[in-house]
Amino acid sequence: MAVLTEATKTPVPQTGRLPEGKIFRKIEPYLYLLPAFFFLILFTYYPFVKNTVLSFFSVNRYRDVNSFVGFANYLRVLGDEKFIQAVGNTLLYGAATVPVSIFFGFALALLARRRTKRSVVYEALYALSMAVSASVVAMIFQLALNPSMGIVNKVFALDISWLTNPRTALFSLIFIQIWANIGYNFIFLLSALRGMSEEVLEGAKLDGASGFKLLGRVIIPMISPTLLFLLVKDIAYAMTTCSFTLILTYPVFHSGGPQGTTEMIMSYIYGKGIRGTNYNAAFAATMAGFVLSAVMMAFSLALEKKKVHYS
Numbered sequence: 001m002a003v004l005t006e007a008t009k010t011p012v013p014q015t016g017r018l019p020e021g022k023i024f025r026k027i028e029p030y031l032y033l034l035p036a037f038f039f040l041i042l043f044t045y046y047p048f049v050k051n052t053v054l055s056f057f058s059v060n061r062y063r064d065v066n067s068f069v070g071f072a073n074y075l076r077v078l079g080d081e082k083f084i085q086a087v088g089n090t091l092l093y094g095a096a097t098v099p100v101s102i103f104f105g106f107a108l109a110l111l112a113r114r115r116t117k118r119s120v121v122y123e124a125l126y127a128l129s130m131a132v133s134a135s136v137v138a139m140i141f142q143l144a145l146n147p148s149m150g151i152v153n154k155v156f157a158l159d160i161s162w163l164t165n166p167r168t169a170l171f172s173l174i175f176i177q178i179w180a181n182i183g184y185n186f187i188f189l190l191s192a193l194r195g196m197s198e199e200v201l202e203g204a205k206l207d208g209a210s211g212f213k214l215l216g217r218v219i220i221p222m223i224s225p226t227l228l229f230l231l232v233k234d235i236a237y238a239m240t241t242c243s244f245t246l247i248l249t250y251p252v253f254h255s256g257g258p259q260g261t262t263e264m265i266m267s268y269i270y271g272k273g274i275r276g277t278n279y280n281a282a283f284a285a286t287m288a289g290f291v292l293s294a295v296m297m298a299f300s301l302a303l304e305k306k307k308v309h310y311s
Contacts, residue, residue, distance in 0.1 A: 048290075055283035063279055073284035083285060085260050086268040087292065089170060093264065094238035094296070097177045102230055104178070105185025112186075113193045123190070130183030138247040141176045163248050166258040173244045173262055181237075185230050192226035193219070224308040231300050239293040242267035265289040 055073055058066040077083050108126045112119065129137070144151050145162035153159060162172045196219070204218045220227070242264040249257035255271060256263020265285065273282030 051283055051286055054279070055287050059279045059283070061277040061279070069280075073280045074288065077281050077284040077288060080281070082256070082260055082263060083265075083268055083288075086256065086263040086265050089256075089261065089263055090239060090265045090289075090292075092170070093174060093177070094235060096174045097181060097238055098231065098234040101178045101181035101234065102185050102189075102227065105182050105230075106189050106227075108182070108186045109189035109193050112190055115194075126186045127183040129180050130187060132180070134180065134243040135247060137176060137180050138244055141172075141179075142248055145172060164252060164258055166261045169249065169257045170261045173248065176244055177238075177241075181234060185234075188226055188230055189223065192223040196222050221309045225310060228300070228304055228308050231303075232297060235296050235300050236293065239289070239296060240266055242270065246270065265292070 054065065056068060056070060058069045058073075060066060112123055112126060132140075142163070143149075145153075147153060147159065147161040147164075150162075152162070160168060162168050200222070201214075201218065204214055209218055245256060245262045245264050245267045249262045250267070254275075256267050266289070269282050269285045269289065272278045272285060
């Protein structure tokens with residue numbers, strides 16, 4: 001059976017198949033994604049699956065698999081006081097750095113929302129921390145918090161060993177992480193604030209909304225998707241980071257800071273797996289940290305249905 005096209009008035013066979021051009025257009029987007037999928041599987045999913053499997057086996061220092069041990073590795077790790085301390089430090093670290101850095105990023109974004117002739121200057125200053133690598137940030141604050149010649153002790157006439165005192169070491173790292181996070185949060189929140197509909201804001205002001213009422217009932221709901229993204233990102237980062245612990249406290253104590261007060265889940269894994277070649281504990285601790293991070297992420301994503309408004 002054949003039909004005539006209006007353009008050529010020539011018979012075109014009806015085979016029930018798409019022309020080759022249409023087939024290619026359908027699969028073309030997936031072809032572009034193939035390299036990304038390949039590296040994602042190779043460097044993310046494959047290591048995760050392999051780590052999950054090996055966490056149930058006994059592995060020697062050469063990573064040779066000896067025997068199946070079930071949950072024995074997990075029981076040893078969960079019974080380790082240092083790991084429990086690392087979990088507590090990580091939760092405190094996240095609970096302090098995530099909301100505070102988002103709050104200050106939001107406050108700075110509100111101040112910078114309206115463009116002026118000098119906008120470029122203070123926008124660059126507010127976002128500066130985002131452009132500085134973790135190692136450089138660590139070196140800057142290592143000098144600033146130095147007990148003998150650091151600017152902090154000099155300005156406030158103090159005599160505190162910020163990074164070696166068990167009472168101040170973790171809070172020093174929290175302060176450094178907050179400073180490092182603010183620039184990233186500021187950039188995204190500034191973009192969200194400047195993308196708001198001016199008509200909606202003017203309408204809310206005409207209806208009598210102002211000050212905190214305008215902020216809480218109009219502005220925050222309008223930028224709630226961005227806030228959710230930053231919340232999830234910051235929680236994920238806080239649960240899986242140990243950069244400042246490794247740079248600022250490991251070289252001195254060869255462990256998680258003074259009396260383990262700056263030990264994080266990831267630095268515990270580093271100490272067991274890389275430094276101690278105790279892969280049994282490292283594999284199990286990795287999975288325990290993953291489960292804890294997944295729970296925290298699930299709680300944050302649960303806010304989406306109730307608190308996030310997509311316009």
